[in-house]
Amino acid sequence: MQDMPWSDVEPLQYLNGDLTSVLESVHALQGAWKAVVSANDVAFQEARRRSLRRHAIETGIIERLYDVDWGVTEALVAEGLTADAVARVADGAVSEDVLELIRSQYDALEFLTQAARDGRDVSVSLIKELHVALTRRQPTYTATGPTGMVFQATLHHGQWKSQKNHVTRPDGSVLEYTPPEHVAAQMDELVRLYQSTESADPLIRAAWLHHRFVRIHPFEDGNGRVARCLTLLGLLKYDLAPLVVDRRERDRYLRCLDRGNEGDLRPLVRFFSELEIVALRSELERPPVPLGETEMAGGALAVLGAGIDRLRGLQAETGAVERAKSTEDLAGAVQLRLGTWLNGMAEQFGVMLTGIDPLARASVQSAMPPDERARFWRWQVVQAARSVDFFANLQDGVWWTRLRLAALGQELRYLVFLQKVGRGETGVLALTVYAEMLSKDADEGAKQEAEQLIVSTPTETVTWIYTDTPEARWQSVVEVLDATLAGALHKFTSALG
Known part of the structure; x- marks a missing residue:
């Protein structure tokens, strides 16, 4: 690849090509999801919490902040972000520091979910709040000095970067992010342009915002995590599910971002659309509601009766x-x-x-x-x-x-x-x-x-x-x-x- 200099934020362009089918699939599944899922349902709320727990774990793995075994991940997603969940997995091992970082990232997602419920839109102040919430348990980040020496630098939570953070790609080419002196103006322009795209499909808007935010890279560290959270905010506001980019999809995710750098946003839109289908499908799970005290006190017959009533309810659903x-x-x-x-x-x-x-x-x-x-x-x-x-x-x-x-x-x-x-x-x-x-x-x-x-x-x-x-x-x-x-x-x- 050639070196890629930084550039001003550009408006969302019309995307032609083969996106219609996958976007239609998302919105058709969204319709089916709305027909059978109630946002106030206890089972739905637990399914949503599992999705957010998975995001909280995987977003740090994507950034190489830590590694968590797949079996441990499944336990943390299913049972909660606790040391007890880790201990119940054979050979499970996650340090308390890593668990605290994952919990802080989960708390940031809860903050984001509430922001979506409150109708908050993307703004510079919200982005800074989000960075603080995501990185509050991260005091330092790995930095590289002018001589190439790698060291741990203090992470300034919620503050724009003061030093360049360009990256050298595996082939030796340089990808330049926005220089520090231009970050504030570029972030203001990013928010302004995003707010002008409300008529676009939510997934296209989310992909555009995600890619352009990453190209600015306004913070010293945590930019990828913030970008993925902003994607969720845009989706949650339109009654879509919180998608998860997990470790198995990391390489494709990075390739899609690079295609965006080359001017083609369609691969990233398709990628997010496919993950949104997975997310909506996951929330159809509707696990059985836990037994109440009445059923438990009534013994085996009461438990069986409650189970039969639940099955009859599923069979009697409209349509x-x-x-x-x-x-x-x-x-x-x-x-x-x-x-x-x-x-x-x-x-x-x-x-x-x-x-x-x-x-x-x-x-x-x-x-x-x-x-x-x-x-x-x-x-x-x-x-x-x-x-x-x-x-x-x-x-x-x-x-x-x-x-x-x-x-x-x-x-x-x-x-x-x-x-x-x-x-x-x-x-x-x-x-x-x-x-x-x-x-x-x-x-x-x-x-x-x-x-x-x-x-x-x-x-x-x-x-x-x-x-x-x-x-x-x-x-x-x-x-x-x-x-x-x-x-x-x-x-x-x-x-x-």
């Missing part, structure tokens, strides 16, 4: 029957397409593999509800759903398609799942993938012997709502299948010898 029927028809139609695509790939794979092993085989199998086989692969289904942060509705089973490759004593199982999202009939359908490998002598039922090769990441999924057609997301399906299958095949062939 539940129609949503269920439409979702099932949609899943069946998508699965037919999946079968055709994977059978075509299997034929080609079989020919190629017999070149190294005459006994090599490639086959495709599938099942759908109400077939009992639709309940196969339960463990893999749950793992795939957890990986992208939503509840796997296994009441009737799932629509699954399996591509099996066997060669040189190894077996690859590449699984594509179509599953309903959330408890009850939300009308939302998600595609996830999971791939595993095992030796040919392994017992079919011995799942513990299989090695996980691939599991969906947040942007390696596809989501439909019950009013969609299979064609509406098919290009996205092919992109996910091609990318994940390529990754699985690379690991599979590497293990052959």
Whole structure:
């Protein structure tokens, strides 16, 4: 790359290209989300807190402030940001200092959520308040002196930088941020231009604000964390969910920012849109409401009665029957397409593999509800759903398609799942993938012997709502299948010898 000098903030330009489909997907899912989720619901509030806890953890990992094991992360998200949650994870270890930093970042998100509820808009004063809240537990930052010496400098909370903070990219080129003497004027202009874009789609506005804020880099440290919070503020004001950029998406996130530096904001808009779909889908989980004292005091019969009442309530929701029927028809139609695509790939794979092993085989199998086989692969289904942060509705089973490759004593199982999202009939359908490998002598039922090769990441999924057609997301399906299958095949062939 060439050196990139700093530049004045530029207004949001018209973005042409292929954004219409993904933005329509977001707003269609938002409609389904509003139909089944109440912002005052206890279960929704807990789902929102989990989203904010995940953001609080991952935003620091993205910046390399600390590292937290994935298992520990899941415990902290599910149970709360406590030392007890860490202790309950085998080999879990997070220092109290790191926990305090994560808690301060969570508190900043709570502050941001309240700001959105109060109708506060982006302003210079809000940005400075946000920086103070995010970094209050961070006394220093890593700085580089004029001679190249790295040292710990005092972090001035809520104050614009007083020294240049340009960065040298891995290829040696320099990315210049706004010089200190121009920061105040550029931040005033950023806020003014942002307020003039209210007619634009919230996700486009969020991506523009995010990128332009990062290009200014107004603070000594914490700029990425502030930028991601500003993105959430813009989304929350329009009844969208708080998206999370997690460690698995870091490289793509940075690539999208670099594309923005080159003048193309579309990759960042698409990236945020895909993460917003994940966020909305996650909040459809609606975990069961905790039992009250009356049910607990009433014993087993009272507990069972409360559970049955909850299930009846889900089944009786307005439009539940129609949503269920439409979702099932949609899943069946998508699965037919999946079968055709994977059978075509299997034929080609079989020919190629017999070149190294005459006994090599490639086959495709599938099942759908109400077939009992639709309940196969339960463990893999749950793992795939957890990986992208939503509840796997296994009441009737799932629509699954399996591509099996066997060669040189190894077996690859590449699984594509179509599953309903959330408890009850939300009308939302998600595609996830999971791939595993095992030796040919392994017992079919011995799942513990299989090695996980691939599991969906947040942007390696596809989501439909019950009013969609299979064609509406098919290009996205092919992109996910091609990318994940390529990754699985690379690991599979590497293990052959």
